[in-house]
Amino acid sequence: MHAPAEPQARRAILAAVVGNVLEWYDFAVYAYMATIIARQFFPSQDEVVSLLSAFAAFGVGFVVRPLGGIVIGRLGDVRGRKAALVLTIVLMAAGTVMILSTASTCTIEDVGAVGGRLWFQLYVYSDRGLTKALVERAEACGMQAVVLTVDAPVLGRRERDLRNRFHLPDGIRLANVPSSGSVPLPTGHGESGLANHFATGIDAGITWRDVEWLRSITRLPVLIKGIVRGDDAARAVEHGAAGVIVSNHGGRQLDTAIASIRALPDVAEAVNGRAEVLLDGGVRRGTDVIKAIALGARAVLVGRPVVWGLAASGENGARRVLELLRAEIDLAMALCGCPTVGDISRDLVAD
Numbered sequence: 001m002h003a004p005a006e007p008q009a010r011r012a013i014l015a016a017v018v019g020n021v022l023e024w025y026d027f028a029v030y031a032y033m034a035t036i037i038a039r040q041f042f043p044s045q046d047e048v049v050s051l052l053s054a055f056a057a058f059g060v061g062f063v064v065r066p067l068g069g070i071v072i073g074r075l076g077d078v079r080g081r082k083a084a085l086v087l088t089i090v091l092m093a094a095g096t097v098m099i100l101s102t103a104s105t106c107t108i109e110d111v112g113a114v115g116g117r118l119w120f121q122l123y124v125y126s127d128r129g130l131t132k133a134l135v136e137r138a139e140a141c142g143m144q145a146v147v148l149t150v151d152a153p154v155l156g157r158r159e160r161d162l163r164n165r166f167h168l169p170d171g172i173r174l175a176n177v178p179s180s181g182s183v184p185l186p187t188g189h190g191e192s193g194l195a196n197h198f199a200t201g202i203d204a205g206i207t208w209r210d211v212e213w214l215r216s217i218t219r220l221p222v223l224i225k226g227i228v229r230g231d232d233a234a235r236a237v238e239h240g241a242a243g244v245i246v247s248n249h250g251g252r253q254l255d256t257a258i259a260s261i262r263a264l265p266d267v268a269e270a271v272n273g274r275a276e277v278l279l280d281g282g283v284r285r286g287t288d289v290i291k292a293i294a295l296g297a298r299a300v301l302v303g304r305p306v307v308w309g310l311a312a313s314g315e316n317g318a319r320r321v322l323e324l325l326r327a328e329i330d331l332a333m334a335l336c337g338c339p340t341v342g343d344i345s346r347d348l349v350a351d
């Protein structure tokens with residue numbers, strides 16, 4: 001059995017949030033996702049810094065925690081600004097790459113206007129015209145890669161979403177998906193609006209052929225997110241993927257799914273240098289980054305910690321999370337005797 005690691009940062013942030021705000025905080029965590037890929041995390045490295053972030057905002061209550069007080073606003077806003085935009089600005093300043101989610105409450109155009117290294121995460125809708133238009137918009141806005149998520153053709157059973165009847169409140173919408181037409185939006189008061197959205201809009205029948213279809217409609221490199229097996233990684237490469245992202249969707253899709261760090265060596269071996277291998281999920285410390293690189297990843301994605309930083313202290317909090325990770329990577333490399341990322345070797349991790 002492989003359970004996803006309990007994120008330490010979550011406990012730390014939760015400890016910083018009090019009383020009834022906890023409930024709102026959980027909404028916020030559920031509603032946002034940000035993923036950063038840190039390849040070489042800091043300028044002293046001999047290779048280029050390459051961070052990547054993915055972000056999805058579904059919108060409900062958002063907790064911002066300034067010193068001495070807690071402000072609850074509309075999820076999607078950090079002190080009056082769209083959280084995805086705030087995060088994009090922070091990440092671009094840090095020299096990172098950000099992946100904008102299909103499900104963002106910010107438009108592709110607004111995020112694209114920030115500039116910098118942006119990738120677009122794609123969910124494939126049954127309405128292929130809509131799906132194609134999303135990719136075309138991302139490309140037109142200067143986004144540099146498409147990340148095709150393949151581990152959520154149907155939504156996992158998210159019991160907290162069911163209990164909370166998770167849905168978008170009035171005034172907040174998935175900014176990139178038309179509010180009318182073939183795709184119902186999660187604004188209803190059913191069991192879970194998100195589950196409803198997936199069940200009615202997302203194509204549950206995607207296959208490897210759809211990777212080829214995607215490649216045929218864009219000149220951007222395609223990375224496949226949600227791979228946890230070597231044989232699937234090999235298929236992804238054979239179907240033209242520029243990279244695979246080893247991920248179990250943060251443990252949110254299937255109970256007892258293998259932890260992505262465990263799946264990584266098998267995937268890296270199967271890819272064998274033919275494409276980029278990135279590790280997603282559970283990266284909370286600099287040592288996690290070192291372990292991922294040692295086991296064959298070129299980069300890691302960091303998701304929730306940045307959102308927790310944003311929740312705890314807005315822009316400064318998100319920036320602080322990056323600084324902490326950067327410092328931890330630096331320290332871990334020094335203590336492992338690795339002056340460069342190229343020196344991080346497999347034998348640093350015990351079998």
Ligand SMILES: Cc1cc2nc3c(=O)[nH]c(=O)nc-3n(C[C@H](O)[C@H](O)[C@H](O)COP(=O)(O)O)c2cc1C
Nearest residue numbers: 030031032033056101149249250281282302303304
């Ligand atoms: C609130 C939330 C929303 C997410 N939304 C998306 C999404 O829209 N697309 C996607 O591919 N992954 C999504 N994910 C999964 C993340 O990309 C990532 O795989 C996961 O959070 C694991 O990384 P972490 O442990 O660093 O958070 C979401 C995760 C969370 C927590």
